[in-house]
Amino acid sequence: MVRYISVVIFLRMKSTVLNLPLSPDMDTKDMLILGHIFYNKTMVMNYVRCFKITKLGQKRLQDQLMSFYKWYKRQEPEGTMESFIARHPMVIRRAIYFAAHYLPMTAFPYTTQVTGYKPPVYRGGRDRVVTCVEKMMTPQHFSCRDVVLCMRMWLDFVAADGKVNAEVPEVWASGIIENYIRLNKAYSYSAQSVANICWHMSVTDLEAGSS
Numbered sequence: 001m002v003r004y005i006s007v008v009i010f011l012r013m014k015s016t017v018l019n020l021p022l023s024p025d026m027d028t029k030d031m032l033i034l035g036h037i038f039y040n041k042t043m044v045m046n047y048v049r050c051f052k053i054t055k056l057g058q059k060r061l062q063d064q065l066m067s068f069y070k071w072y073k074r075q076e077p078e079g080t081m082e083s084f085i086a087r088h089p090m091v092i093r094r095a096i097y098f099a100a101h102y103l104p105m106t107a108f109p110y111t112t113q114v115t116g117y118k119p120p121v122y123r124g125g126r127d128r129v130v131t132c133v134e135k136m137m138t139p140q141h142f143s144c145r146d147v148v149l150c151m152r153m154w155l156d157f158v159a160a161d162g163k164v165n166a167e168v169p170e171v172w173a174s175g176i177i178e179n180y181i182r183l184n185k186a187y188s189y190s191a192q193s194v195a196n197i198c199w200h201m202s203v204t205d206l207e208a209g210s211s
Contacts, residue, residue: 007033010058011065011081021048030054032061034096051100061099065092067108074117087145120155129154129166132173140197150180171205174198178206 008015010032020033028050035048053061068091072084085092098105122130130151137147154176158164166172178194181187195203 010062011069011085022050026050030058032058032096032100034093051096053096053100057099057102060105061095064095064099064105064108068092068095071108071110074112074114076119077117120152120159122151127155127158127166128169129172129176132169133176136170136173136177136198146180146184150176153180170199171201174201174206 007018022028030052032051032053033048034051068088069081069084072088073079076083095105133150133154134147137150154172177198181189181194191203191207195201195206198206
């Protein structure tokens with residue numbers, strides 16, 4: 001059963017009418033409906049979840065998600081709200097779940113003094129370290145996004161210090177990957193596991209080079 005409902009798109013605050021797979025007697029007051037919009041942006045279907053969130057809770061959730069979006073814009077200056085949602089759907093899902101279940105959400109904890117960041121542009125004849133990073137990370141099932149960000153980390157480093165001697169690209173690639181894993185805090189690799197990823201580099205050399 002479907003039902004036409006006048007809704008407000010949460011992160012854009014735009015009103016529209018959607019065709020939703022909800023029963024006619026369902027109370028949708030203060031309801032945040034999570035799903036995929038299809039068919040000329042008129043129907044929500046796959047994986048529909050409904051969350052009751054008070055107006056105050058929705059305001060706090062929106063402020064939190066906008067903080068995430070602003071942080072994303074530091075990394076992707078040309079990014080849009082659509083690209084943010086497409087890139088980080090699980091972040092949005094989890095934040096909504098916490099808000100709906102009254103779990104405390106602390107203020108966004110990250111700050112940076114970086115302004116006007118411009119992501120490096122990849123061109124033909126890529127840097128040998130970039131090539132090594134890709135060859136090391138891809139077989140280990142890192143996400144495509146992780147590989148790209150690790151490549152950027154190296155290119156940002158080179159741009160900041162134009163005198164880098166990269167005659168041994170696998171060593172630099174290993175150091176970049178080790179630093180990326182340590183800074184990202186999304187992985188629980190041991191030092192030996194990281195060394196194995198980096199073409200079995202010595203753990204001692206890897207830790208010394210990144211210290």
